[in-house]
Amino acid sequence: MGNPIKDIKKSIDKCKATADQIKLTLDDVxxxxxxxxKNVDRIKGEAQQKSADLKVAMATIKGAGDNTKEIGNSFMLCLHEVKALFSMKEESTLTTSTSTYSESTGEHQPSLQSSSRY
Incomplete structure (x- = not known):
């Protein structure tokens, strides 16, 4: 048999070495x-920035959609005005292009429509 005090001391030294190794491992962990x-905080910050960027992009898209709708409405109003002007022009052309019969003279009066030729 060996010396029990030396065996205990060896066991204690092994335990100390194991404890030191565990401490190093815990430090690494x-x-x-x-x-x-740090990576989670960085990713969280990036996600918040991307979320803010996305909100800005969505607001921009909504604004562009609203502007497009407004432009479309303005275009439709303009189109209706142009149609109304053409309708008025057609009515004017129809009333001035027909010849009138003069009851007093019994003759056809010349058309009021002006024709310009170049």
């Missing part, structure tokens, strides 16, 4: 966890 936390 702590560094890794700190790195992960």
């Amino acid at each position: 702590k560094k890794d966890v700190d790195g992960v936390k």
Whole structure:
């Protein structure tokens, strides 16, 4: 048999070495966890920025849609005005292009429509 005090001392030294190794491993794990936390914070910040950018983009798209709708409405109003002007012009052309019969003279009066030739 060996010396029990030496055996106990050897066991204690082994335990100390194992404890030191565990401490080093825990330090490495702590560094890794700190790195992960930093990455999570960075990703969280990027996500918040992207969320804000997305909100701005969505507001811009909505604004563009509203502007497009407003432009479309203005165009339709303009189109209706142009149609109304053409209708008035057609009515004017129809009333002035027909010849009139003079009851007093019994003759056809010349058309009021002016024709310009170049």
